[in-house]
Amino acid sequence: MADIISKELKDIIADPNTLKVLATVDKNGVPHVVFKGSFHVNEEGNLVFYEVLESAQSNKNLVHSIWFDKKVAINILSADKQSFEIVGKPLKSITAGREFEKTYIALRESKGDIDLAAIWIIEPEQIKNETFSVRVSEDEEKYPILKHLDRLFVQ
Amino acid sequence: MSINDKTKWRENELSYEQVLDKYPDIPPIVALKIDVSRRGISYTDKAFAKVDPNVHHVEPYDYMIGHGQNVSPIGLFLRDGSVICQAHSKVYDWTYRDPYILDVVDDKLVIVDNDKVYEEAWFWEKPDFYDKFTSNGTPMRMVASARPQRITIAPATKCHFWDNPKEGCKYCALFSGHRAANDEGDIRDDKWFQDVEETVKEAIKQKGRYASYHMTAGSTLSGAEIFDDEVDLYINTLHAAEKAFKVKKFPVKLVASAFSKKQLRRMYEETAITTYTTDLEVLNKDLFGWVCPGKAKHVGYEEWKQRLYDAVEIFGRGNVDCGIVGGVEMAQPNGFTDEKEALKAVLSEAEEIASHGVSFAECVWNTLPGAIFMRQKTPSLEYYVQLALGLAEVRRKNGLNIYTDDYRRCGNHPNTDLARID
Numbered sequence: 001m002a003d004i005i006s007k008e009l010k011d012i013i014a015d016p017n018t019l020k021v022l023a024t025v026d027k028n029g030v031p032h033v034v035f036k037g038s039f040h041v042n043e044e045g046n047l048v049f050y051e052v053l054e055s056a057q058s059n060k061n062l063v064h065s066i067w068f069d070k071k072v073a074i075n076i077l078s079a080d081k082q083s084f085e086i087v088g089k090p091l092k093s094i095t096a097g098r099e100f101e102k103t104y105i106a107l108r109e110s111k112g113d114i115d116l117a118a119i120w121i122i123e124p125e126q127i128k129n130e131t132f133s134v135r136v137s138e139d140e141e142k143y144p145i146l147k148h149l150d151r152l153f154v155q
Numbered sequence: 156m157s158i159n160d161k162t163k164w165r166e167n168e169l170s171y172e173q174v175l176d177k178y179p180d181i182p183p184i185v186a187l188k189i190d191v192s193r194r195g196i197s198y199t200d201k202a203f204a205k206v207d208p209n210v211h212h213v214e215p216y217d218y219m220i221g222h223g224q225n226v227s228p229i230g231l232f233l234r235d236g237s238v239i240c241q242a243h244s245k246v247y248d249w250t251y252r253d254p255y256i257l258d259v260v261d262d263k264l265v266i267v268d269n270d271k272v273y274e275e276a277w278f279w280e281k282p283d284f285y286d287k288f289t290s291n292g293t294p295m296r297m298v299a300s301a302r303p304q305r306i307t308i309a310p311a312t313k314c315h316f317w318d319n320p321k322e323g324c325k326y327c328a329l330f331s332g333h334r335a336a337n338d339e340g341d342i343r344d345d346k347w348f349q350d351v352e353e354t355v356k357e358a359i360k361q362k363g364r365y366a367s368y369h370m371t372a373g374s375t376l377s378g379a380e381i382f383d384d385e386v387d388l389y390i391n392t393l394h395a396a397e398k399a400f401k402v403k404k405f406p407v408k409l410v411a412s413a414f415s416k417k418q419l420r421r422m423y424e425e426t427a428i429t430t431y432t433t434d435l436e437v438l439n440k441d442l443f444g445w446v447c448p449g450k451a452k453h454v455g456y457e458e459w460k461q462r463l464y465d466a467v468e469i470f471g472r473g474n475v476d477c478g479i480v481g482g483v484e485m486a487q488p489n490g491f492t493d494e495k496e497a498l499k500a501v502l503s504e505a506e507e508i509a510s511h512g513v514s515f516a517e518c519v520w521n522t523l524p525g526a527i528f529m530r531q532k533t534p535s536l537e538y539y540v541q542l543a544l545g546l547a548e549v550r551r552k553n554g555l556n557i558y559t560d561d562y563r564r565c566g567n568h569p570n571t572d573l574a575r576i577d
Contacts, residue, residue, distance in 0.1 A: 027576050054563075063575045066235045067182030095236030095563060096303035096364070097280050104363030116363065118236055 003045025004124055009076070009084055010041045017079040022049070024061030024072045032057045039074065046091060047074060047122040050107060054117040062120055066090040072122065075130065083130040094119040158246070158253045168535040171268070181540045182573075184235050187273055189539045189569045191266065192519035193482075195244025195254035198227065202257040203243075205264060211278040212285075212301070214242070230302065230566075231257070231264075231276040237575075238279070238303060238566040249530045251522075279303050283361045289353040291346050298347075298354040304563045305367040305408070306358050308351060310392045311341050311385070314373025316449025321527075324436060324447045326483050328523035343388060348395040355399040367564040368396060368427075371410035374449075381453060385411065386418045393426040404429055408559045410478065413454050413462040416469070423469050430559035431466050432516065434478030435459055438504040445489045446480075464511045472512035473556040481542050482520035482534040494538045502545040509553040515546050516560040516568040539569070546570035551577060 005013075012018050020039040025031050036058070038050040051059045065072055069089065076084045094100050095118050104116040129135075139146065159165050171190055175183055206213060206228055213226040227243040244254045256267040257276065265272045282301040288294055300307045317323035359365060370392060375385035389411060410432040414422065422428050435456070437446045443459075444451040450459065466475040484490050484497050491497035505515055519539055522529050547570050550557060557571045558564065565571070 060576045063235060067184060067576070092234045093236035095232075097232070097277075101361065101363035108362075 004127060005041050005045055005047075005086070009127070012078045012082060012084070013039055013041055013047075013076055015078065019077040020049075021075045021077075022058055022072065023075070024058055024065060025070070026057065026061050027064050032061055034058050036074075039076075042121070045124070047086065047088065047124060049120055049122075050103060050116060051118045051120055052107070052111075052114050052116055054115075056117070059117055062090050062093065062118075066093060071125070074122070081131065083132070085128045085130045086124045087126040087128075088122045088124040090120060091123045092121045094121070158250055162251050164252045169537045171273075171536060174536050174540055177537070178540050178544065180544055182235075184233055184237070184274065185543065185569055185572050186536065186540055187266065188233065188237065188239050188572070189519055189543060190536050191239050191241060191255050192521060192567075192569075193533055193536065193539060194252045195521060196231075196239070196241050196257050196266065197246065197254045198243045198257045199259070201259040202264060203227075205259060206278065208281075210281060212281045214300075228278040230279045231266075232279065232303070233274055233276060237562045237572055239276070240302070240567045245524075247524060247529075249522075251532050282306075282358065282364065284354060284358045287354075287357050289350040291350055293346075293350045295350075295354040295357060298350045299358060301358070301365075302566060304365060305369045305565070306355065306365050307369040307371065308355075308392055308396065309372050310343060310370065310388045311372035311375055313341060315376045316374050316447075316453070318376075319449070322449035322452065323527070324450070324480075325486070325527040326436075326446065326480050326520055326522075328526040328529070343391070348391060351392055351395040352398045355396045359399055367406045367408050367559070369408045369410070369564075374412040376453060380415060380418070382412045382414055382418060386414060386421060390422065390426055393428065397427050400427065403427060406430075406559075406564070408432065408564060410434070413450075413459045414466075415462065416465040419462075419466050419469050429470075430474045430476065431470050432476040432478055432560065433459070433463060433466070435463075435508075436478065436480050437483050438479060438501045438508070439484055442484055442486075442490060446483055446486065460508060463508065463513045467512035472554075473514055474559065475512065476514045476516050476557070476560050477508060478516045478518065478560075480520045481517040481539060483528070485534045485538075486528055486531050494534055497534070498538065498541055498545065501542065502549065505546060505549045506552075509549045509555060512553075512555065514550055514555045514557045514560070515570060516557070516565065517542060517546055517570045518567055519569065543569040543573060547573040547577075550574065 020036050021033055022036045023031060023033045036049045040048055042048050053059065064070065071087055071089055074086045100119060103119055107114060107116055171186060175186060208226065211228050214229050215226055229242045231239045233239065246254065258265055258267045260272055264276045266274045266276055285296040314323065370389060375388065378384040389409065404427050407428045408430050409428055413433045437443050440456040443456040463475060463477055484501055520533050522531050522533060557574050560568055560571050562572045562575055
């Protein structure tokens with residue numbers, strides 16, 4: 001799939017002050033939402049994050065997703081309150097090998113005594129601007145009848 | 156003439172796609188791993204051309220059975236981070252099913268069957284220590300081997316159940332190749348233990364590579380009590396390895412003979428060992444005597460089970476594991492002839508054993524050259540899928556973990572791969 005993440009959004013994702021939330025579901029359909037600060041975009045335009053806990057629910061749910069071709073969602077909230085939802089599919093889980101080891105070493109150098117369970121690569125399929133002001137404008141334009149009447153009352 | 160033209164095996168069992176349709180709980184990638192393990196995988200010339208011995212983990216392609224000449228990668232990564240522990244498979248005149256093909260399409264390694272591409276795959280990478288030598292001049296690759304996340308030391312390459320004709324396990328090609336050898340290759344003197352210490356120290360310099368220290372070997376029956384010498388060898392080998400670590404206990408997976416309670420206590424109290432595996436191989440008392448005559452003669456099925464239960468007392472629930480060769484219960488002429496009956500019997504026995512706190516690690520039976528059973532016909536993919544799902548359910552129902560033999564620390568068991576989403 002083509003690189004669908006804009007340069008502007010890549011910069012937002014790369015900003016350490018941006019909040020990045022991953023939403024997955026388990027095998028029974030129970031949702032799970034967790035912050036993943038390591039999200040970034042690789043050269044192929046895919047989202048990458050580092051799962052440090054083997055037992056993490058998100059890790060289990062991503063395995064379930066990659067096994068059964070299920071989608072996951074990521075929400076990005078920038079420091080200036082811009083929000084984007086990215087829906088995609090896990091492409092690959094790297095659990096060993098040179099790339100894994102390189103990341104493991106870098107993580108331990110920057111974060112201290114932590115482990116690494118997997119490098120997850122997620123292919124984005126759909127991006128939606130969920131910034132509040134943008135969504136309000138969209139709603140006003142597309143759904144003018146979806147509002148309370150008192151908002152239309154002449155003072 | 157193709158293998159299928161000869162045996163018509165495709166006409167007699169459900170295809171991979173039909174199995175997925177019938178059993179929606181089995182992840183397609185796990186079913187593929189099962190089928191590749193069952194049927195083997197042959198590398199094309201293009202796939203072999205992708206092998207770089209400086210980068211990839213290669214061994215003599217039939218090194219497990221001791222008479223390899225050419226080299227082959229010994230395993231593949233799949234995109235879910237799991238592995239397939241399979242080297243290049245040769246086809247023999249008795250081969251019943253076509254192996255999968257490892258080919259190159261669009262410059263990518265892919266697993267193919269009947270001209271259909273199923274999954275991309277990647278070769279395992281070579282451990283750094285494979286190019287190093289100990290201070291004694293021993294190549295470290297002769298001291299230890301590796302999988303992507305574990306290091307293995309095999310202190311004894313000979314299994315003494317083979318000492319008496321026909322007493323070795325009939326499916327086994329791992330030790331059968333060594334059955335005519337003497338113990339000259341297994342001199343475990345101070346020099347060898349020093350080699351172990353240096354090799355383990357060197358290996359763990361490769362940060363992030365190893366999540367488990369694994370030890371296994373053929374059974375050694377000698378000693379004041381049966382297996383005493385085997386226990387001594389493991390203890391001494393572990394003591395050598397322990398010098399590489401700053402903690403008393405670390406993730407050690409020992410796959411060994413069925414030790415007595417006294418021997419198990421020694422292992423647990425005197426070494427770093429954390430988990431213990433001993434393999435019943437086939438979950439049926441009568442078939443155990445036929446398939447594993449040496450084990451049956453020297454220990455016995457009920458005593459082997461009891462020793463598993465004794466191990467749970469020492470290591471704790473979920474830290475004791477029983478390996479089985481899934482499907483060997485259908486070997487002929489003494490095995491089950493009906494897959495439903497076989498499955499029911501195996502899962503019932505598994506349930507009984509698991510209720511005592513023992514987990515299971517199922518290997519997929521593959522008929523290998525050198526094994527007494529090499530000309531046997533293994534069960535259908537449908538059988539193996541049901542077995543993997545059934546064993547996973549037995550483990551869940553009994554609240555057991557399988558960390559010691561999971562996709563990362565071992566990688567050769569479809570039923571434990573399924574624990575990744577529990």
